[in-house]
Amino acid sequence: MPSERKIRRRVGLLIVALIGFAALPSLAQTPAAGTAEDWVSKLGGLETAPDLDIVALRQQATERIKAKAKTDAAPLKRPPIAPELLNLPQIAAEVQFDEDAAVARPESYRTLGRIADALSDPSLLGYRFLIVGHTVSTGRRENNLTLSQRRADVIREVLVNTFKISPKRLQAVGLGEEQLLDSAHPTAAINQAIQVETIGSALVASPVVPAVVPAKAGAHKKPKH
């Protein structure tokens, strides 16, 4: 037989639970929604699709490193290799990788899931995205370029294989340390973030990859903006 005090306590507990229950939806939304929804709004609203040639972009980065590795300016003074990427709708996700490897660490799985949540949001389903890999400015530049490309490729694979984002909607490019996100602090952690940029519509049946890749001619042809 519950005593009066017990009953009071139970009723009190119930009232607390009821209040908590009423507050539940708003509580549940605050931590998660803040970011995923944030990303959706940042990635939406591409006004004009840029004319991007990812293959040429990769080559450009390689050429620049080869040509000017010794004489080039310090990282913070280097001009960005792909200025056309600077003004697109974009987000930077801090993904932790194993050192010197293209393996995303478990601490970052939540972030990867969040990227997938954003990309599969109804308002972004109609877009294509570029996954951009970066590295901090330590070690050899050409290694960094390769590493960032591998990391960008891995993120794309995870999004496609694990979260079933359509591969047609995703391209990947690594820019190494050629376009530092925080060029004032070349070794800051933000410089190895994974960027996601909106690059076009997924609805137009445009060839994502050119059928024939110009072998080395691309280096001479590259247009200067």
Added chain:
Amino acid sequence: MNRRPAGSRKGALAKGLTLGARFFSDGFMKLVRSIWLLLALAVWAPASAETIKFEDSAGLLGASCAKDIETNCRGVNLDPGRMKDCLYRNQDSLSAQCQTDYVRAFDAIQKRAAARAAVTKMCERDVAKFCAGAQKGSGEAVKCLLAGPRGVSINCNKAVSEAGYR
């Protein structure tokens, strides 16, 4: 003689009161219990129908299995094939937490992906009927369905809920 009936009357009154209180509190406790049950159901029901965010399922895997992945599956990326296989192979050396959660996490990821894909299928007719202007694959169709045109099929409505679009 005089006291006795009064005393017994008092006694009866007190008895009645305690009986009443007992009845009241019993009934009340039952009510309290049933409210609790309803609350539990309300919390549980939407969770069972609606799939969870990728962020939460992937986060669960990362949180529960970080050390296990570090020791057993170094160099393996988050992948429903390779990572799941690796954890399965090393099941005996996994922490108890990881052992239960990795299956749940991959299951939840797979369920949400499947639920999202199912919307296209289950709502094909409804989209053609109610959202004629929506371009295929644009997400416009989902938005249109969410706006709640009258007459959307039960299956389509269910698919939209399960995909977590609401």
